[in-house]
Amino acid sequence: xxxxxxxxxxxxxxxxxxxxxxxxxWIGEGRVKVNGRVIRNPDHWVETVKDVVHLDGLKIRExxxxxxxxxxxxxxxxxFGDNRNRPTVYDYIKKLDRWVFPVGRLDMDTSGLLIxxxxxxxxxxxxxxxxxxxxxxxxxxxxxxxxxxxxxxxxGLDIGRGETSGRAIVREVRVNDxxxxxxxxxxxxxxxxxxxxxxxIGHAVLKLVRIxxxxxxxxxxxxxxxxxxxxxxxxxxxxx
Ligand code: URA
Numbered sequence: 001x002x003x004x005x006x007x008x009x010x011x012x013x014x015x016x017x018x019x020x021x022x023x024x025x026w027i028g029e030g031r032v033k034v035n036g037r038v039i040r041n042p043d044h045w046v047e048t049v050k051d052v053v054h055l056d057g058l059k060i061r062e063x064x065x066x067x068x069x070x071x072x073x074x075x076x077x078x079x080f081g082d083n084r085n086r087p088t089v090y091d092y093i094k095k096l097d098r099w100v101f102p103v104g105r106l107d108m109d110t111s112g113l114l115i116x117x118x119x120x121x122x123x124x125x126x127x128x129x130x131x132x133x134x135x136x137x138x139x140x141x142x143x144x145x146x147x148x149x150x151x152x153x154x155x156g157l158d159i160g161r162g163e164t165s166g167r168a169i170v171r172e173v174r175v176n177d178x179x180x181x182x183x184x185x186x187x188x189x190x191x192x193x194x195x196x197x198x199x200x201i202g203h204a205v206l207k208l209v210r211i212x213x214x215x216x217x218x219x220x221x222x223x224x225x226x227x228x229x230x231x232x233x234x235x236x237x238x239x240x
Contacts, residue, residue: 004049008032009042011053015060015118017099031056056080058099065119066098067234070226071218072114078105089114093226103127104189112137112210113218115229115237125238126213132187133214134240137194138173140207145172145180149201153184159196168197179206215239 006014012023012032024042026032032039033054034046046053053060070092072078077088079102089102093116100116103123117123126133150170157165169185180203184194195205211218216237221227 004047005045006048007042008034008039008044008046008053011046011048012055012060015099017055017060017101017118026055055099058097060099065122066096066100066117067119067122067229067231068093068096068100068116068226069216069218069221069229069233070114070116071221071223072106072111073224074109074111077108078102078114089116092224096226096228106210107192107195107208110137110208110210111223112208113213113216113221114210115213115216115234116226117234122234122238127189129188131238132240133238134169134185134187134212135189135210136183136185136212138207138209138211139182139184139194139198139205141180141182141198141203142178142206143180143203144175144177145182145203149203150182152201153197157197157200159190159193159200163190163196165190165193165197183211185212213237 008027009020009023013020017023027042028040030038030040034044034051070089072089075087077086079088080090082088098118100118101123103115103117103126106112106114125131150172153170154168156167159165165186166188171183173181173183186193194208198205214237216233
């Protein structure tokens with residue numbers, strides 16, 4: 001049976017929002033309300049069945065897991081709040097009215113599929129390097145690729161800062177006398193990896209869209225829109 005009482009920091013961490021240490025900081029910062037009143041004491045006892053807890057105005061519900069796919073627009077930061085006041089992914093999920101965190105991040109200029117959830121285990125399963133979940137990107141490069149360029153992307157490259165990219169799958173989509181469009185599937189998640197892979201072979205990226213994570217495709221979800229995934233859809237993202 002569910003425990004009827006828990007401390008406020010535990011209620012938040014159990015909801016899969018963040019570690020207890022982080023939730024204690026947030027509580028101290030006055031971001032958490034219990035039954036409409038700001039509580040700054042992380043050890044405050046909460047009646048888990050009847051007390052209503054809000055973080056930054058969003059209602060926290062324990063245990064009910066939620067998985068969301070957002071088609072992140074370019075020019076949007078993958079973080080909660082931005083010190084330069086740029087739009088963030090949270091501006092696009094306001095209607096959700098639930099606290100979720102982004103599973104990994106897309107660069108500000110990258111658009112496409114971003115999963116947000118309150119399920120920390122799911123997030124870890126997707127992100128841990130050993131899981132090697134394939135992620136596919138649609139890339140428009142500002143130049144014309146030679147056959148050797150595809151080969152280099154596919155077989156691994158020195159991408160600087162002492163890092164290399166592993167094996168990748170490349171599929172040319174279209175090429176004209178100025179640009180190349182292709183799909184690139186990688187199983188790692190190094191910082192700005194796709195852009196650095198293209199930089200390493202002398203091609204600048206003009207457009208980068210994540211179109212698939214595991215077996216979960218972006219499909220026709222419009223830019224800037226989100227949808228709540230059912231269990232089966234959420235699990236697809238974990239398929240290799
Ligand atoms: N690779 C990049 O360069 N940027 C992203 O946002 C994701 C992958």
